[in-house]
Amino acid sequence: MKNDLNGRIALVTGSVQGIGLAVAQSLAEQGARIALHGLADVAQIAQATTVMQEAGASDVRFFEGDMRDPDAIEALIDAVDAWGPLDILVNNAGIQKTVSLKDLTRDTWDAIIAVNLSGALHTMRHALPKMAERGYGRVINIASVHGLVASKDKAPYVAAKFGLVGLSKVAALEYAHVGSKESGGVTVNCICPGWTDTPLIEPQIMARAEKYGGDREAGKAELVAEKQPSTRTADPSEIGALAVWLCAPIAHNVTGTSIPIDGGWTAQ
Template sequence: MNEGMLRGKTALITGSVQGIGLAIAKTLAAQGARIGVHGLANAEQADAAVAEIKAAGAPEARFFDADMRDPDAIDQMMSEMESWGGADILVNNAGIQKTGSMADLSRETWDMILAVNLSGAFHTMRRALPKMAERGYGRVVNIASVHGLVASKDKSPYVASKFGLVGMSRVAALEYASVGSRETGGVTVNCICPGWTETAIIEPQIVARGEQLGVGCTEAIADLLSEKQPSLRTSKPEEIGQAILWLANPIAHNITGISLPIDGGWTAQ
């Protein structure tokens, strides 16, 4: 892959002050992209993320604090992005999860998870994609989940949001498939579907499994993996970043509408 291949490009990564989002931001920064950093963070956390991303190679990095539950706040963020030059690459990574049975989960939980995981991505995409089309190059990568491809118990709003994200991404891929050219790189829309990945979002499940079995963190993780992920290995956030970097390459102009599992064989079963 060409060094510095994203020089002159700007990427907006939602939920990028920690975890997978921060790893993605640093990966794209290392290839010369300017980075729009986003997340719910205090000033100290935001400054630390921006500094880390600049240290990774970003010529510029700027923090945005839009609440992904609020369409007006997202519109404001996207307007600010356009004033900053616009997003050539949009990664919708912001996401939340709460587990529980359908009988136990509240309607407020349902509304919140769908708002962040699905509607928030719609509101960024509807603003970013027309501008990408004007330039003849654009990349939208939505971080879905294996739960955008298969279901699990006690995750109804999360699974619904991720299945919806996969479906919406396919629609957008079709709508923009003919934009641009091989030379410009085209406009593509894809999903990454991670399995068990080393992030904070899985910690409550690890704790719950440990309490259920009366074991420590390592044993709880091993039990979770044995249930779903045949590789018996978690993925690191940096590995998700590398997949997105590959999709951002202009050579990937004809790869659109896919949902790429990074799941150790989970969805192959």
């Protein structure tokens, strides 16, 4: 799909691997200027930068910012704005840990809520007013099927993702009137992936694999089939393709939505 984003600046948090990297790559293919971000060493930053350049990004820079720290997030948005006006914000950074309520620690709860929910709040509250001034802006929050349905042993993650869906609806309502069809307006949406081939689900795959003598593929097949009727994982590039479409001017009236890519999981 061709959706010319040439010169648009897109910040994708947590974009050195997995879904974030794929979304950034998809935006780069449309000519966007990519602000990379994440927990990464020099080699990972260089590798992600190369991916963006080869995809066709008109420019690429890496920005630091601890998503647990509101002051660091404000500095991150300011640094990107100093590079150029932020047009597209993709809140992808996230952490996960499966643990029962009985065994959940306060530190685990605080960390997951801080990164997966509060971090997105702080990027949005700094970025959206400036998008509104220009009449165009896109916020795409990478939520989860766990922002729509629950699973055992994921209380902080589910709470954060449900919160992110709700937060996105509020922001969408507050900015729905901004801009015009011609300018593209300011929209806020969630993408809600189901099982997706990323490092985030690797611990769950390997836990299942133990039943099959360490056979990763067998563990993965059992994990996916339990919830996802298609029995297929998504590729991160599929999330990237949807993000690109949401950035198009034609999507000016698509706001406040939570779109699953889940093989029928939440249709049950």
